[in-house]
Amino acid sequence: MNTAAHKLALALVVFGLPGTAFAQTGPTEQEENTRDGGSRSRVVDINPYIEARQVLTTELEPGSDTVTYTGLAVGVDATVANRYSSGSIGVRYERRIGWEDGSLDGDTISGIARGSLALVPNVLTIEAGGLASRTRVEGDGNTSIGGFGTTDGGTSQIYSAYAGPSVRTTAGPLQVEGHYRFGYTRVETPDALVLAPNTAPIDVFDDSTTHSAQARVGVAPRTVLPVGLSVGGGWNEQNISNLDQRVSDRYARADVTVPVTPTLALVGGVGYEDVEISSRDAVRDEDGIPIIGSDGRYVTDSSGPRRIAYQTDGLIWDAGVMWRPSTRTSLEARVGRRYGSSTYYGTFAYAPSERTSINISAYDSVNGFGGALMNRLSSLPTQFDALRNPITGDIGGCVAALEGGNCIGSGLGSIRSSVFRNRGIAGSYSRQFGRTSFGFGAGYDNRKYIGAPGTVLASANGVVDENVWLAAYASTQLDRQSSLTANGSVNWMNSGFDDSGTAVGYSASLAYFRNLMGGLSATAAVGLDGISRPDLNDFMAASALVGLRYSFRPTRGD
Structure with a gap:
């Protein structure tokens, strides 16, 4: 399953889709402009390229090994925007050829994409997105943002994609909307994980499918009534291959919007929800020991009964405020009860100018790894530049964009297979002025795992993983022929599966x-990667790169 052909086929699924996803708070300003035939000009920018580079990596801790390899890559960066479609993609395939034992031989596919296509203007839109990324996996299951020039086996390839239609229309005073997304996520097993002493191997997430649907019909304030009213429902189902885990979440609710001022409204809703999480146990040997397959994951006992890990049904509610003083500022914050306990969530978006953007979101959901990653992908803007580690070529934790939440750091976290209650907050800031652009993202992600009694997942029930992450980038055009870029990321990971800190x-x-001539350019880069672990040796590696890229003549339109 780790062949280059398999990876390429999976990447074609990930990136061969049109894409964007809806926000829970409704269409973005960009989507409104697109549907209304706003002032957006037609933009087509397609830049395919080939690249050859030489990389040297020296391990600084705990050893002193030095490896070199040659990288041969082909890729494309593209942006499309017009009245009825919008999207961005950056995808790359690289073959690495090592010069000595322990080098990073092999092939890697990395990329990120998101966009939308209006099949029926102002009514029906097809939305999708995808991610292929390489990440470092620790022995407790947590991952680190960014690529690592390491020679151990603790890296994994992640693929994720989603697609589906969105409908928005009117019937007299009624506003009608519906959304559906289908998602697929796969994680390749790391070759090896560095485990702390007396630590059991983790059950690494394999793959999952996600179905998510929402529908709503209502009237705006001051049309039929002084207040706005709506009724709707939703369905979320995730099927995780590991131990046949399943998340089933269905709800129906009614909402009211009470205007207080032209820019401020009180919002609230009440409804009914039914949530069930279940799984099967692993196959066990004669001594009752769970059997682990050749891929390092538990072998599912498909003939065994399905065990309930979590179940709740009953009243749900929330209340809050919505503040939209201008098209450049919006705030929605809610508090309520869901999943049998208190819940808090909301969004804030502020764009003081066309070159500055601030976005913050607080979230609370029940997810598997695939569902959480799909949610982060769907929050990305449709117009962005993919940010890559210049040494490894891997996708980083953020994209360069001036609208929407532009980071996916909170979607990675741990790659354990168990379902979890996912709560956290993420924010990003982007700025562009003159020839310089920069931005950063930061967030906190909390995952409380859910496992069925009597199964191998029972030991994970109630355990909490915490991840604080920070990612930053900056780029400046020095002159007409040269530019400088910097990227950085930090993860603070605290796993409840061990007490190491x-x-x-x-x-x-x-x-x-540096542009040399025509489409030919040269690159020189340095990088530093590392991990500090309380119960294990720290790891640190420094890398240097020189390379040449030929960019074929891009297609541009305006």
């Missing part, structure tokens, strides 16, 4: 680009 993973890089 907080691990810190980090990655930083600096790259210089």
Whole structure:
């Protein structure tokens, strides 16, 4: 399953889709402009390229090994925007050829995409997105943002994609909308994991499918009534291959919007929800020991009964405020009860100018790894530049964009297979002025795992993983022929599966680009990657790169 052909086929699924996803709070300003035939100009920018580079990596801790490899890559960066479609993609395939034992031989596919296509203007839109990324996996299951120039086996390839239609229309005073998304996520098993002493191997997430649907019909305030009213419902189902885990969540609710001022409204809703999480146990040997397959994951006892890990049904409610003083500022914050306990969530978006953007979101959901990653992908804007580690070529934790939440850091976290209650907050800031652009994202992610009694997942029930992450980027055009970029990320990871304390993973890089002639350019870069672990040796590696890229003549339109 780790062949280049398999990876390429999976990447074609990930990136061969049109895409964008809806926000729970309704269409973005960009989507409104698109549907209403706003002032957006037609933009087509397609830039395919080939690249050859030489990389040297030296391990600084705990050893002193030095490896070199040659990288041969082909890729494409593209942006499309017009009245009825919008999307961005950055995808790359690289073959690495090592010069000595322990080098990073093999192939890697990395990329990120999101976009939308209006099949029926102002009514029906097809939305989708995808991600292929390589990430470092620790022995407790947590992952670190960014690529690592390591020679151990603790890296994994992640693929995720989603697609589905969105409908928005009117019937007299009624506003009608519906959304459906289908998602697929796969994680390749790391070759090896560095485990702390007396630590059991983790059950690494394999793959999952996600179905998510929402529908709503209502009237706006001051049309039929002084207040706005709506009724709707939703369905979320996730099927995880590990131990046949399943999340089933169905709800129906009614909402009211009470205007207080032209820019401020009180909002609230009440409804009914039925949530069930279940799984099967692993196959056990004669001594009752769970059997682990050749892929390092538990073998599912498909003939055994389905065990309930979590079940709740009954009243749900929330109340809050909605503040939209202008098209550049919006705030929605709610507090209520869901999943049998208190819940808090909301969003804030502020764009003081066309070159500055601030976005914050607080979230609370029940998810598996695939569902959480799909949610982060769907919050990305449709117009962005993919940010890559110049040494490894891997996708980083954020994209360069001036609208929407532009980071996916909170979607990675741990790659354990268990379902979890996922709560946290994420924010991003982007700024562009003159020839310089920069931005950063930060967040906190809390995952409380849910496991069925009497199964191998029972030991995970109630255990909490915490992840604080920070990612930053900056780019400046030095002159007409050269530019400079910098990227960095830090993860503070604290797993409840051991008492060792907080691990810190980090990655930083600096790259210089120079146009030589025509489409030919040269790159020189340096990078530093590492992980600090309380019960294990710290790891640190420094890398340097020189390379050449030929960009075929891009297609542009305006």
